[in-house]
Amino acid sequence: MLKLIVKRxxxxxxIRCLKNKKITEDKLSAMISKLQEQTPLEVKHKNHVLKQWKNCKECHIEPDLLLLYQIQNDTLILSKAVYT
Incomplete structure (x- = not known):
């Protein structure tokens, strides 16, 4: 299991996504758990590497909610949650 670092x-x-009811805490924590355990994500999550950002990946929690993260050594770094 990867250690977790959460950026400000x-x-x-x-907080913004939960406050606006864009997603539930359960869905968000389930995705973070999958990433920490390094479980392969389903195709619907469209997990892929971002070319413009070094070592950064993106996955879709919902079709319009993206999670940007990095995996470095044995650490999962959560960078951003973007609602489009």
């Missing part, structure tokens, strides 16, 4: 920008985005 992710914390703010998380």
């Amino acid at each position: 920008s992710f914390k703010k985005d998380r």
Whole structure:
């Protein structure tokens, strides 16, 4: 299991998404758990590497809610949650 580091920008985005009822805490924590356990994500999550940001990946929690993260050594870094 990967150690978890949560950036300040992710914390703010998380609060904003939960406050606006864009997502439930259960869905968000389930996705984070899958990433921490390094479980392969389903195709619907469209997990992929971002070319413009070094070592950064993106997955879709919902069709319009993106999670930006990095995996470095044995650490999962949550960078941003973007609602489009």
